[in-house]
Amino acid sequence: MKNFFEPESVALIGISRKSGPGSLNLMERMIQFGFPGQIYPVNPNAKKILGKQAYPNVRDVKERIDLAVISSPRETTIRILEDCVAANIKAAIVVNQGFTDADRRGNELQQKMEELAIRDGIRILGPNTLGVLNNFNNFTTSFMPVVKEKAPVGLICQSGIHIVAPAEFCGEIGKGVDLGNACDVGFYDALKYFAEDPGIEVIAIHMEGLKQGKRFLSLAGKVVKDKPIVIHKSGSSETGAKAAMSHTGSIAGDYQLLKTALKQTGATFLEEAGQMPHAVKTLRNLPLMKGDRVAVITYSGGAGIMVSDGLEKYGLKLASLSPETTGKVAELSPDWMPLGNPLDIWPALMLHTAEKVCSVALRAVLDDPNVDGVLCIAIAPVPEFSNLEVSQLLNSVVEESSSHKPVVVWTYGPNAREVRRKYESKKRIMTYPTLEIATWALSLLRDRFKIVEPGAQDSFP
Amino acid sequence: MKNFFEPESVALIGISRKSGPGSLNLMERMIQFGFPGQIYPVNPNAKKILGKQAYPNVRDVKERIDLAVISSPRETTIRILEDCVAANIKAAIVVNQGFTDADRRGNELQQKMEELAIRDGIRILGPNTLGVLNNFNNFTTSFMPVVKEKAPVGLICQSGIHIVAPAEFCGEIGKGVDLGNACDVGFYDALKYFAEDPGIEVIAIHMEGLKQGKRFLSLAGKVVKDKPIVIHKSGSSETGAKAAMSHTGSIAGDYQLLKTALKQTGATFLEEAGQMPHAVKTLRNLPLMKGDRVAVITYSGGAGIMVSDGLEKYGLKLASLSPETTGKVAELSPDWMPLGNPLDIWPALMLHTAEKVCSVALRAVLDDPNVDGVLCIAIAPVPEFSNLEVSQLLNSVVEESSSHKPVVVWTYGPNAREVRRKYESKKRIMTYPTLEIATWALSLLRDRFKIVEPGAQDSFP
Numbered sequence: 001m002k003n004f005f006e007p008e009s010v011a012l013i014g015i016s017r018k019s020g021p022g023s024l025n026l027m028e029r030m031i032q033f034g035f036p037g038q039i040y041p042v043n044p045n046a047k048k049i050l051g052k053q054a055y056p057n058v059r060d061v062k063e064r065i066d067l068a069v070i071s072s073p074r075e076t077t078i079r080i081l082e083d084c085v086a087a088n089i090k091a092a093i094v095v096n097q098g099f100t101d102a103d104r105r106g107n108e109l110q111q112k113m114e115e116l117a118i119r120d121g122i123r124i125l126g127p128n129t130l131g132v133l134n135n136f137n138n139f140t141t142s143f144m145p146v147v148k149e150k151a152p153v154g155l156i157c158q159s160g161i162h163i164v165a166p167a168e169f170c171g172e173i174g175k176g177v178d179l180g181n182a183c184d185v186g187f188y189d190a191l192k193y194f195a196e197d198p199g200i201e202v203i204a205i206h207m208e209g210l211k212q213g214k215r216f217l218s219l220a221g222k223v224v225k226d227k228p229i230v231i232h233k234s235g236s237s238e239t240g241a242k243a244a245m246s247h248t249g250s251i252a253g254d255y256q257l258l259k260t261a262l263k264q265t266g267a268t269f270l271e272e273a274g275q276m277p278h279a280v281k282t283l284r285n286l287p288l289m290k291g292d293r294v295a296v297i298t299y300s301g302g303a304g305i306m307v308s309d310g311l312e313k314y315g316l317k318l319a320s321l322s323p324e325t326t327g328k329v330a331e332l333s334p335d336w337m338p339l340g341n342p343l344d345i346w347p348a349l350m351l352h353t354a355e356k357v358c359s360v361a362l363r364a365v366l367d368d369p370n371v372d373g374v375l376c377i378a379i380a381p382v383p384e385f386s387n388l389e390v391s392q393l394l395n396s397v398v399e400e401s402s403s404h405k406p407v408v409v410w411t412y413g414p415n416a417r418e419v420r421r422k423y424e425s426k427k428r429i430m431t432y433p434t435l436e437i438a439t440w441a442l443s444l445l446r447d448r449f450k451i452v453e454p455g456a457q458d459s460f461p
Numbered sequence: 462m463k464n465f466f467e468p469e470s471v472a473l474i475g476i477s478r479k480s481g482p483g484s485l486n487l488m489e490r491m492i493q494f495g496f497p498g499q500i501y502p503v504n505p506n507a508k509k510i511l512g513k514q515a516y517p518n519v520r521d522v523k524e525r526i527d528l529a530v531i532s533s534p535r536e537t538t539i540r541i542l543e544d545c546v547a548a549n550i551k552a553a554i555v556v557n558q559g560f561t562d563a564d565r566r567g568n569e570l571q572q573k574m575e576e577l578a579i580r581d582g583i584r585i586l587g588p589n590t591l592g593v594l595n596n597f598n599n600f601t602t603s604f605m606p607v608v609k610e611k612a613p614v615g616l617i618c619q620s621g622i623h624i625v626a627p628a629e630f631c632g633e634i635g636k637g638v639d640l641g642n643a644c645d646v647g648f649y650d651a652l653k654y655f656a657e658d659p660g661i662e663v664i665a666i667h668m669e670g671l672k673q674g675k676r677f678l679s680l681a682g683k684v685v686k687d688k689p690i691v692i693h694k695s696g697s698s699e700t701g702a703k704a705a706m707s708h709t710g711s712i713a714g715d716y717q718l719l720k721t722a723l724k725q726t727g728a729t730f731l732e733e734a735g736q737m738p739h740a741v742k743t744l745r746n747l748p749l750m751k752g753d754r755v756a757v758i759t760y761s762g763g764a765g766i767m768v769s770d771g772l773e774k775y776g777l778k779l780a781s782l783s784p785e786t787t788g789k790v791a792e793l794s795p796d797w798m799p800l801g802n803p804l805d806i807w808p809a810l811m812l813h814t815a816e817k818v819c820s821v822a823l824r825a826v827l828d829d830p831n832v833d834g835v836l837c838i839a840i841a842p843v844p845e846f847s848n849l850e851v852s853q854l855l856n857s858v859v860e861e862s863s864s865h866k867p868v869v870v871w872t873y874g875p876n877a878r879e880v881r882r883k884y885e886s887k888k889r890i891m892t893y894p895t896l897e898i899a900t901w902a903l904s905l906l907r908d909r910f911k912i913v914e915p916g917a918q919d920s921f922p
Contacts, residue, residue, distance in 0.1 A: 021845055074797065097808060098797040101762070106797060145843050147875065159763020164840070165873035168895070208766060234766045237773030243803060247762035273767045274895030301562070301708035302620020305669060305695045306734045312698030336535070336559045336567060342704060347558060379625070382606050384482055412626035414608065433894070434629070434735030 001185070001193035003091035004125055005134045005175060007066035009038035011058050011089070013080055014072035017046050024143040025050075026069065033148070034138035040065065058083045067091045069131060069141050074098040077127070078112050085120040093141055094127035100181050101128050101248055110183050117184040128248060129180030130160030136174060136199055150174055152201035153280055154194035156187060158208045158248050170204045171277035181248045182209075188216045195223040202284045204276060205231045205267075208244040210258065217261055224266040228283040228448060231262050232270040266451040268444055275440075278432055282441040285427045286406040288449040291372035293319035294442060295365035296342035297358070298377040299349065299388075303412070303435060304342030307375060310439030316446065318342070319371045325364040332357055342377075349388070358390045359397050366403040373406045373442050377435070380411040380419035389415075391422040391429075398428045406445050410438040462646070462654035464552035465586055466595045466636060468527035470499035472519050472550070474541055475533035478507050485604040486511075487530065494609070495599035501526065519544050528552045530592060530602050535559040535566075538588070539573050546581040554602055555588035561642050562589050562709055571644050578645040589709060590641030591621030597635060597660055611635055613662035614741055615655035617648060619669045619709050631665045632738035642709045643670075649677045656684040663745045665737060666692045666728075669705040671719065681726040689744040689909060690728040693737055694719060727912040729905055736901075739893055743902040746888045747867040749910040752833035754780035755903060756826035757803035758819070759838040760810065760849075764871070764896060765803030768836060771900030777907065779803070780832045786825040793818055803838075810849070819851045820858050827864040834867045834903050838896070841872040841880035850876075852883035852890075859889045867906050871899040 012027050019025040027041055027050055040063070041049040044056040055061050058068060058080070068084045070077060074096055084092050099110035110127065117124045125131060131141030133155075135148050144164045151172035155162060156179065162169040163176045170176075175197070177190050187210060194200045203223070210216060220229055235241040236255045263269045268279055294316050298304040311317055318341045326339040332348040333339060343365070348357045358378070365371045381388045391409075398407050409423050409431045420431040432438040473488050480486040488502055488511055501524070502510040505517040516522050519529060519541070529545045531538060535557055545553050560571035571588065578585045586592060592602030596609050605625045612633035616623060617640065623630040624637045631637075636658070638651050648671060655661045664684070671677060681690055696702040697716045724730045729740055755777050759765040772778055779802045787800040793809040794800060804826070809818045819839070826832045842849045852870075859868050870884050870892045881892040893899040 022848055098795070102797045102799055145845065145875070157763070159761060161761040161763045161873065165875075165877075167875075167877065168873040206763075208763070234763075234770055236770045239773050239779055240766050240770035243766040243769040243779075247766055247805075272895065272897045274897055300620060300622040302618070302622045302667075302669070302695075305701050305704040305708050308704040309695055309697045309701035312700050318700055318704075334559070336563045338563055344708075384606065387483055412622065412629040414606070414626075414628075416626075416628065434733065436733045436735055 001189055003066045003123070004093070004132050004177065004185070005139070005193065006137060007037060007091070007139070009040065009063060009065050009067075010035075011040040011042055011061060011065045011068045013042040013058055013068055013070045015041045015043055015049060017043065017049055019050055026071065026141065026143045029143055029145075030140065033140050036138065038063065058087050058089070061087065065089050067093065069093045069095065071095040074106065074109055077109065078116065081113065081116055081122065081124070085116075085122050089122065091123045091125070093125045093129060093131040095129060095131065095141070097128045099127045099183070110181060114183045123189075124184040125177070126180040127183065129178040130163055131178060133163050133173065133176040147173075152199055153204060153284060154197065154200040154202070155204045155206075156190040156194070157206040158182065159206070162206050167277065169206065169273065169276055171280045173204075174199060182211065186211055186216070188212060188219060191216065191219055191223060191229075195219070195227065201227060202280055203227055203229045204280050205229065206273065206276070207231060207233045208235060208248050213258070213261070217265055220262070220265040220267055224451060229265070229267040230270065230276060230279045230283065231267045232273050232276055233258060233262065234273065268448065275437075278437050278441055279444055281430055282408075282444055283448060285430055286408070286445055287404045288452065289373040289406050289442060289445040290449055292316045292446055293370060293372045294375055295319045295321060295368065295371040295373075296375045296377065297361045297365065298342045298344055299346055299379050300377060301342075301344045301346065303377045303410070304344055307342065307377065307435050307439055310436050314440050314443035316439065316443055319368070321365065322368050322370050325368045328364045329357075329361050332360060354388045354390050355393050359393055362394055362397045362407070363401070366397070366401045366405055366407075371405065373445065374408070375438055375442060376407065376409045378409060378411050380413040380416040382414050389419060391419055395423070395426050395428055399426070406442060408432065408438045408441055410435050462650055464527045464584070465554070465593050465638065465646070466600070466654065467598060468498060468552070468600070470501065470524060470526050470528075471496070472501040472503055472522060472526045472529045474503040474519055474529055474531045476502045476504055476510060478504065478510055480511055487532065487602065487604045490604055490606075491601065494601050497599065499524065519548050519550070522548065526550050528554065530554045530556065532556040535570055538570065539577065542574065542577055542583065542585070546577070546583050550583065552584045552586070554586045554590060554592045556590060556592065556602070558589045560588045560644070571642060575644045585645040586638070587641040588644065590639045591624055592639060594624050594634065594637040608634075613660055614665060614745065615658065615661040615663070616665045616667075617651040617655070618667040619643065620667070623667050628738065630667065630734065630737055632741045634665075635660060643672065647672055647677070649673060649680060652677065652680055652684060652690075656680070656688065662688060663741055664688055664690045665741050666690065667734065667737070668692060668694045669696060669709050674719070674722070678722055678726055681723070681728055685727040685912060690726070691731065691737060691740045691744065692723050692728050693731040693734050694723065695734065729909065736898075739898050739902055740905055742891055743905055744909060746891055747869070747906055748865045749913065750834040750867050750903060750906040751910055753777045753907055754831060754833045755836055756780050756782060756829065756832040756834075757836045757838065758822045758826065759803045759805055760807055760840050761838060762803075762805045762807065764838045764873070765805055768803065768838065768896050768900055771897050775901050775904035777900065777904055780829070782826065783829050783831050786829045789825045790818075790822050793821060815849045815851050816854050820854055823855055823858045823868070824862070827858070827862045827866055827868075832866065834906065835869070836899055836903065837868065837870045839870060839872050841874040841877040843875050850880060852880055856884070856887050856889055860887070867903060869893065869899045869902055871896050
């Protein structure tokens with residue numbers, strides 16, 4: 001996979017002479033993206049493309065080429081791949097659609113491509129792929145714009161949409177690969193590469209179908225001890241499975257069977273694609289949760305109830321706070337206020353500053369041996385009430401604490417988006433769009449603890 | 462309820478002399494909010510508050526008072542309510558906490574309050590409430606800032622958080638009432654008021670517990686024929702039910718039993734609080750869906766598969782598009798492209814403008830008798846690719862169509878937030894943060910069609 005992610009020289013076969021806005025010219029995008037290696041444009045109808053000498057055939061390039069990217073009508077693909085083999089190229093990306101994603105002829109062509117890969121020892125990524133993204137060396141084969149983030153997250157998918165729209169599908173990505181129809185390079189190869197990459201800490205997978213499942217499952221079961229693997233598998237429905245067939249020619253397989261097998265590896269299995277960005281940032285940034293006991297600190301009694309429902313749904317429970325903990329908050333609250341968990345701090349906020357109340361409460365639950373994780377519900381107020389906004393304060397409390405317990409925040413109100421960014425600025429506290437997702441995120445940290453330390457004593461009887 | 466929502470004169474009992482930033486002075490907020498009626502501050506320790514004559518006791522006000530808002534330590538509340546009765550006031554809001562939400566003494570006091578309401582014919586809202594919000598006459602009793610939107614949405618809740626943070630809990634609100642501990646004014650009263658209010662088209666309810674359930678359920682069953690009612694009930698778990706008890710003293714009751722009863726009224730019942738804003742805007746703005754057959758138009762094959770999974774989950778299915786429909790898109794696509802539903806338009810976009818492809822596709826599915834609703838998956842691109850952004854175009858197609866079918870959009874990519882706003886600008890098309898939610902939203906329109914026209918023939922065999 002090194003040739004795909006870290007090539008020093010790339011041939012772009014079938015690259016267009018058109019460039020500029022809207023032209024989707026890959027060579028132009030690669031240069032703009034800052035690729036430091038050599039680029040060899042191949043186009044029999046051009047002398048120069050974007051100022052570089054163009055070659056009529058890839059065989060005419062006399063330098064070493066690590067990777068060929070082929071964008072060319074499907075009937076020409078096999079011939080071009082044979083040229084690549086002749087030019088001693090070991091890795092090729094076939095961008096075009098029209099293979100197992102299309103008709104009978106497409107199936108025949110892809111079958112030939114697969115045979116060629118095995119026979120001639122060239123690795124082929126695709127067809128029907130946007131290729132790769134590597135933000136660590138400014139390399140991409142995506143003709144659509146991509147976000148440049150040096151995040152320690154590796155993404156494996158079968159659709160360009162996951163790479164083009166990371167916010168919706170994965171969150172920040174450092175490296176990504178779209179397997180497309182996966183005629184040769186598959187989930188096993190990509191997983192192995194990310195497993196061995198010291199720059200990748202979390203592996204996110206969006207799967208349509210899995211070939212050579214045993215090899216992948218066995219590797220995943222090993223990798224997951226070191227690095228979290230988060231998987232969404234589409235095609236859970238009959239309709240979806242049929243659609244997967246026509247999108248990448250993937251045999252979706254028996255969803256329930258594959259789901260069970262994927263879960264057994266210890267990977268974090270997602271029921272919905274939209275959960276991916278939340279799962280990835282949670283597992284990437286927060287300490288694991290050693291038990292199932294959650295302390296809830298809340299500005300709002302009503303929200304406290306809603307979160308209680310979520311805890312039970314995701315196999316967590318409200319911690320029985322120690323008398324020391326409730327005592328510290330009781331000192332700040334009116335006499336009549338019954339204190340428990342959820343810890344409703346609103347009455348205390350009517351008497352003291354938010355800074356004081358929130359730091360006392362968060363310190364107390366972090367120190368409480370009956371607590372394994374913390375969920376804070378706090379307002380994101382308009383500037384007039386900025387005294388109620390405690391993102392920096394809570395970050396300091398977490399930073400000073402030696403408890404290594406996860407702290408997640410759900411914040412609501414007119415300024416929620418900006419305040420969420422402030423909470424996450426140090427990557428010590430994570431925030432979520434709904435209370436349900438915040439609760440679910442804690443459960444992922446609990447589940448992963450059981451995977452990583454299966455023999456560890458639970459911290460509760 | 463008219464006295465609560467549309468008072469012409471309000472006494473503020475126990476109003477503070479402190480004002481300015483951070484003081485949470487209700488009188489100041491009411492004036493800032495633009496309340497056009499009379500305000501009578503009551504505070505025995507002040508001569509004037511914010512320039513207005515203050516009264517030692519509400520009995521000393523000689524003018525008519527429609528509503529009293531009481532913010533005062535709990536032990537003084539009964540005496541103040543008796544003063545209100547003596548002053549011939551017919552409606553009072555008790556803001557303070559410390560009643561059934563607190564201890565035994567609090568329970569006793571609330572019991573007395575309830576008896577007083579029945580005996581003396583004064584309606585009491587609360588205690589433990591932020592009160593009301595009426596954006597149509599610039600009236601609120603919330604001491605926290607609220608958003609001013611003249612939306613035809615009425616909210617009934619038991620926690621101020623729903624009024625203070627509408628984006629997270631309900632979306633735009635025109636009128637809202639926080640029932641708090643609901644000692645007297647309850648869900649029935651508020652529902653009746655919104656049912657009769659011509660300015661309210663959708664009713665959103667967040668419930669912790671329900672007293673006098675039969676009366677409410679019977680009314681809801683009638684109202685729902687005219688106006689959608691969307692309900693979230695917290696306390697689905699044992700833990701949550703216990704928390705509801707301590708928040709507003711609500712008996713959460715048997716969740717499953719109440720859920721069944723609420724669903725039987727025909728109301729839209731939500732499993733998660735975070736679904737509320739999506740449900741409300743869907744039912745408020747989109748036409749109902751007369752059958753279960755959805756056409757999916759997508760820029761991304763991968764997303765097409767994901768949406769197929771969601772359809773099955775929510776009881777919908779992919780429409781079998783008519784040959785005319787696929788034919789129109791096939792004319793714009795490469796020969797090898799197999800066209801079906803999801804209608805993958807990406808290959809066509811490589812050959813034609815997005816304007817052309819998207820308008821042909823959307824018009825075709827809206828005209829297709831085999832289609833009951835439409836989901837479009839489109840990119841929200843960076844400015845360089847603004848030619849791929851079709852929000853205005855799709856709005857025009859919907860506007861020109863006489864099909865009355867709902868169109869929802871899921872948009873992804875670097876500019877998603879801004880592009881979502883553009884799609885929704887005419888309130889003809891609604892957008893959602895995830896594909897799953899977009900699919901679910903369509904299912905609500907399908908479910909409501911069955912409620913509103915239970916005798917109607919399904920549009921499919």
